[in-house]
Amino acid sequence: MTAAEILASLKAIPDGEWDQLEALAQRIVADARAGPSVLTRIVGSNQPDLQAKASLVLGQLEELSVLPWVDASQHLRGEARMLALARASSAYSSMAERSIAKLKKSLDKREVLPPPRLSGEVEERPPRVRECDAAYLVLRRWMYPGESSLKYEQNRSLYLQLEDEERDQDIIEYDKTGQWEDFR
């Protein structure tokens, strides 16, 4: 899809038509992955000359190359398989570093974020979240992928019950050590 076609589709879909929006997203993703997946097929093929060139190109696609390298690794063995996984890991790490660097810039920002829009009556007001709190919580997700969604939500909720000074202390501690514990 071209940019103009995507824009036209976005404008044509009425608000809240989630099925149509999901279908559009799927189409955009399928189109976006088509080019890199051509390279994946060649990397996993038996054409040594083309394989080397496809690897060279794929290696420059950054975050777009992670899944293609993982796919390619499934068709390779031994050193070639490890090379594909090493390239996937490296592309993932670059993207993680870019994202974490942005997040860390937000750890100093104390502006309070607007509360989520809620429809109808609510029994409990949502907690006050500052930009640094949101960044800290997302940073945990990047750095600690082993935390289950349920545990993350529990920790998030406990963290947001803390006073600002306590939250700040957690952020400073995390920034210093790169480690954290579950909140109690």
Add this chain to the structure above:
Amino acid sequence: MNDAEIFTRLMQLSASDTAGASQLAGAIAADARTGGEVVVGEWVNAAGGHAPNLAFVAADLHETSMDAMLRHADGVSPALRARFFDLLADAGAQLLRSLLAELRPLLDDSLRLPKSQVLPSPARDWRTCDEAYVLMRRIVPAHHRQDPPLPAESDFTRMAASDRDSAIRALKGAKAATPRE
């Protein structure tokens, strides 16, 4: 670019033409990122009305919108930036899950590797499981205090095979290296 165009340009590329490879990579990446750029760009400029639609589509674009969100992050409101960060973490987690799904089983593979893809001069008895350990430690750098100590890459690569086996066992049990569902 369609499949045939990519294939043709690859055929025309000489093996040593790194500039040509970069150009082709740039063209493929630009195509792949078009959707993310359009949706995220519209979301940044949306004055309320269509924002929920755009947020919904952006959330489903996975890795294809990461670059656009990172490039726009500095110029948007704190609330939108926080939303971008959440979506970036979601997309990152999906990539990590795929990667760890391939790497974790290799921690059980003791096949000797004559050459490492990640180290210039590995131990003589370097194995697939050792290589998988190094890669996993690189992509999951931090750890939880409840996890057992995991040797850093520089220590791991100097260890005897039996000590490396212990480190690999520790990594297999580490919460940090098990992607969340």
